[in-house]
Amino acid sequence: MEGLPPLVDHHCHGVIRYAPDPGTFAAFLTEADRPPAAGTTFFDTQTGFAVRRWCPPLLGLPAHCPPEEYLARRRALGPDETRRRLLSATGIGAYLVDTGLPGDLTGPAETAAAGGATGHEVVRLETLAERTAAGYRGSAGAARAGEFADTLAGAVRTVAATAVAFKSVAAYRHGLALDPRPPGPDEVRTAARAWLAAGAPRLTDPVLLRHLLWLAVATGRPLQLHTGFGDPDLRLDHADPALLTDLVRATADTGTDLVLLHCYPYHRQAAYLAGVFPHVYADVGLSLTHTGPRAAAVLAEFLELAPFGKLLFSTDAYGLPELYVVGSALFRVALGEVLGGWVASGAWSAADARRVGAMIAAGSARRVYGLAGGGDGGGGEGAGT
Template sequence: MSGPGPARPRPPLVDHHCHGLLRGEPDAAAFEAYLTESDAPAAPGTSYFDTQLGFAVRRWCPPLLGLPPHCPPERYLARRRELGAAEVTRRLLRAAGITEFLVDTGLPGDLMGPQELAEAAGGAAREIVRLEHLAERVADASRTADSFLATLDGAVRGAALTAAGFKSVAAYRYGLDLAPTPPAPAALRAAADRWLAARAGGDPVAARLADPVLLRHLLWSAVRTALPLQLHTGFGDPDLRLDRCDPLLLTDFIRAVRPTGCPLILLHGYPYHRGAGYLAAVHPHVYADVGLALTHTGARAGAVLAEVLEVAPFGKVLFSTDAYGLPELYAVGALLFREALDATLARWVRDGAWCAADAERVAALVAAGNARRVYGLDSTITGNTWSRP
């Protein structure tokens, strides 16, 4: 973007939304399962390597492990086993160029926590607290609705003392077409009574928090802390109804939250990413994320990123990988993002629409600067520790 002369160093990345990694070595089937949002095996005779994400892994990751790009999946997985999980994780994380990780710790399984992730990457990490997971842990130890609600209130306020922010997966549990205002106390207590009674029956489905009244209460509990609140929008695994995950369904909630000033970050978005960009453009406390969509669109990532940047203010777009399980997803998410951003901005500079200095400034904002500002990271992280200013 800067024309002839020595290459400028690339800005470091702040991954504002990601997850833990497997500690062990997955077999071939388990590895492939992380290349899709489906909960089913690939169609008979096919492979999830034959996807945009699968091709992106084969393009970017083999050279980081000493293999040629686009090598066959079998050779790549064999090389992974030769090196071992710890070395593969170290190489791929460090190649990603991510210096700070904000880690959603609400997923199940034997996953690396924020501190382990930071040590493997040679960076720093903070926790993003998943609201539904927090509420389910509180419910496990609660006998009555009153004790549940009181303990939950304390748990949210306590988490806010150290967390970088909160996240909700209400899109998965119910949908984004929730009533926008906090529930009335009587409705809230009745919903808590119903949920605790259903959990007592031992049904694992009933144990998941999916009641719309309780989900609204969680959202507003997080809003009252004033920490950034991440909201899943757009595509994901078959547990959601995509038509109920359009971020535009949040419009009334966004309006209701505005007087509080609480930042709302619309994650992922695809295929509704243009709507997320619009909401970021017209509401001062709303931000749009470009994670996950770029990873899964692979060779088309540049087109998706350009669509996000059509209307969203450049100070309102944040980078993330949404990586989970495999370190390859960190490497691919970061490298695809850099390639898509570089190519998109270089084209606009070449066409005369932008100047090179503006392109470099915007690249630095999206890569890290916006996340540092929104989450208050500037001058707060040293090594793997953090303190609130």
């Protein structure tokens, strides 16, 4: 779509600093956590085809060139130059980076610098809790469960001073059907004692998960919640955003916005929640990247019910700079197709289409996250503001 402001990628991840081998590269094209079936390749997916459509010309190759030719060119350029060329072509002006994933990944500042943009941190709650627990593991640590709970609360408040948002992956760790009430201090200490005594493994305890949510809500920072599809660590039916309805009601008067990430295939449920609760927003990230030329249909379904100022853009890109390119390109094409079609039919004016497009692309995210250049119209901000 023409005339959009620089995009605000309000939820994404770092980029690998090393040159991946072909198998590693292809693994980033899918949410699967295992190799492809014999005789198949992850390049034969909508994401793989989109990479071959949009990325080769940015590295001096023809669109749709064979994967091996593209990967050879990538190796010749090296990871730094590849990252610079690809990210600088996305049209993204601000990156809000979830720093909770492990690995040799670029942080917010490094990611943004490669694309000539600004970077901001989104703190993953479960990762923060697991790091905080490092000094409390085992029976000795369990005896200090109350101290741990105080330290964790302090850690959340501390990072809230610099992070633009929090993010929870409770959908992976337990599912979204959580008790919506904030747990009491005794509940928290009991759950923490058991978790720490077990060595503080991966956090899955529902009491501590919802405690983290309420700690984040208390800061007033926006809270991003993974919903919808993801890797096989997830039970998809446990990630339906409609399961959050009671929590949404419970947080309605807190002053904290909830942002439902990804949502697919439950994007209509997410659009409904955004439509009836003022503090709920929905996000198209990941949905468009994995649906390729069907992205316009998915975006149109989001816009059936979601108020236009409640839908945010993101790529959810992780590992490969190519996924930033694909996410932003598919968004622009899908938005142009959907809104342009409505203008052509006479349902919308061209001016309204431009205004709504700017809100989805950047304006609403700048308002929700308190970024410079915010405002409901979202039409005037520039890169790096």
